[in-house]
Amino acid sequence: MLAKYFKPSLLKKIAAGAGTPVYVYSKAVFLKQIRAYKKAFRATAPLFCYAMKANSSAGLCALAAAEGFGADVVSGGELYRALRAGFEPGKIIFSGVGKTPEELEYALKAGVLFINAESFEEVLELERAAARLKTRAPFSLRINPDVDPHTHKFIATGKLGTKFGVSFEEAQKIYMYAAESAYLKPVGAQFHIGSQVHTAAPYAQAAGRLAAFILKLASRGVNLKYADVGGGWGVKEGAEMADLAPLARAVEGVFEGTGLKLVLEPGRSIAAPAGILLTRVIYRKRGGHKNFIVVDAAMNDLVRPALYGAKHPVALIGPGSGPEAVYDIVGPVCESGDFLAEDARLREPAAGQLIAIYSAGAYGFSMSSQYNSRPRAAEALITGAAAWRLIRRRETYKDLTAPEIP
Numbered sequence: 001m002l003a004k005y006f007k008p009s010l011l012k013k014i015a016a017g018a019g020t021p022v023y024v025y026s027k028a029v030f031l032k033q034i035r036a037y038k039k040a041f042r043a044t045a046p047l048f049c050y051a052m053k054a055n056s057s058a059g060l061c062a063l064a065a066a067e068g069f070g071a072d073v074v075s076g077g078e079l080y081r082a083l084r085a086g087f088e089p090g091k092i093i094f095s096g097v098g099k100t101p102e103e104l105e106y107a108l109k110a111g112v113l114f115i116n117a118e119s120f121e122e123v124l125e126l127e128r129a130a131a132r133l134k135t136r137a138p139f140s141l142r143i144n145p146d147v148d149p150h151t152h153k154f155i156a157t158g159k160l161g162t163k164f165g166v167s168f169e170e171a172q173k174i175y176m177y178a179a180e181s182a183y184l185k186p187v188g189a190q191f192h193i194g195s196q197v198h199t200a201a202p203y204a205q206a207a208g209r210l211a212a213f214i215l216k217l218a219s220r221g222v223n224l225k226y227a228d229v230g231g232g233w234g235v236k237e238g239a240e241m242a243d244l245a246p247l248a249r250a251v252e253g254v255f256e257g258t259g260l261k262l263v264l265e266p267g268r269s270i271a272a273p274a275g276i277l278l279t280r281v282i283y284r285k286r287g288g289h290k291n292f293i294v295v296d297a298a299m300n301d302l303v304r305p306a307l308y309g310a311k312h313p314v315a316l317i318g319p320g321s322g323p324e325a326v327y328d329i330v331g332p333v334c335e336s337g338d339f340l341a342e343d344a345r346l347r348e349p350a351a352g353q354l355i356a357i358y359s360a361g362a363y364g365f366s367m368s369s370q371y372n373s374r375p376r377a378a379e380a381l382i383t384g385a386a387a388w389r390l391i392r393r394r395e396t397y398k399d400l401t402a403p404e405i406p
């Protein structure tokens with residue numbers, strides 16, 4: 001159980017030192033997930049590119065880089081962060097459906113491994129950028145394999161009809177065009193079917209289609225080096241680890257003997273279990289038939305429950321009073337959708353008591369905002385049995401207005 005990595009006595013110290021709300025990450029859990037990936041895929045030793053969108057905090061990214069991971073970035077800002085965090089440029093891939101000419105140039109100058117393009121127009125823009133820089137742009141294409149990942153519709157990306165990737169037919173045209181270009185170097189093909197995917201069958205199906213396509217391309221003289229199966233493998237809220245064996249079984253065999261280097265882009269399955277959101281009870285109240293616990297974290301800090309109906313396990317730090325009852329844990333933001341947990345079974349907390357919201361390490365802080373002019377939370381990293389450090393200070397009111405020009 002994850003609770004053993006987030007000891008109440010240490011959480012109380014962190015809350016006292018850093019204030020609340022605060023994201024608290026466990027270095028041990030983060031590294032455990034990274035090493036589990038290496039172990040599960042030891043037969044093929046792929047290039048792992050940590051999907052920074054899940055959590056781009058420098059304190060965590062540096063850990064991934066030190067473990068030999070590359071990074072998957074989706075904006076110039078993430079590329080900037082990746083380079084600062086210590087990822088080798090030659091292990092960074094740049095994904096995303098709408099890269100600007102400036103971002104493409106930035107990536108080429110930085111020397112990324114490849115740019116994962118998502119349309120013919122983007123490839124033409126990349127060609128112009130490479131011509132300006134008098135270089136050849138290494139690129140892959142994100143191909144939409146048209147499989148159903150059986151996940152929330154906002155995070156399902158592998159079906160035709162979403163904005164992501166190109167069809168196999170379109171991809172073939174683009175690769176044949178690129179093969180003739182002095183400024184383009186086709187090196188890979190990629191898919192990413194969605195996020196929080198719990199079944200391996202769609203990966204096996206998509207990988208099979210990708211491998212067949214890459215072989216067909218080779219028969220036409222375009223030889224790729226990388227087969228990138230994206231990220232998206234799910235981890236249940238509250239679970240300590242994702243079971244990676246089914247994913248490895250689904251994709252490794254498909255590329256065996258092809259000479260292709262496998263690439264994976266895991267994000268959530270690495271970061272989610274490694275983080276909690278620690279918040280403090282402000283008030284208790286009743287509204288109609290409901291019991292509410294009003295805490296100092298809100299949807300601007302953790303939007304997943306409001307956005308996807310995500311159900312994060314919650315636990316009181318220290319004992320509550322009375323018998324267990326059912327509570328909604330809500331924040332101070334002026335939206336009825338501002339809840340962190342619905343129908344949570346807890347004993348009654350005292351005002352001022354701490355509550356831990358588990359499995360919040362991925363798409364938590366990285367999706368946070370200043371909505372309602374709430375300064376973003378602090379982030380802390382547990383580095384040992386009783387040791388922790390701040391990896392991002394809490395924002396201040398001054399941070400809210402600093403970029404404004406009255």
Ligand SMILES: Cc1ncc(COP(=O)(O)O)c(C=O)c1O
Nearest residue numbers: 051192195231232265266267268
């Ligand atoms: C291109 C790409 N790669 C990797 C990921 C990481 O997915 P996850 O965090 O679910 O592993 C995403 C997330 O949506 C993505 O869009």
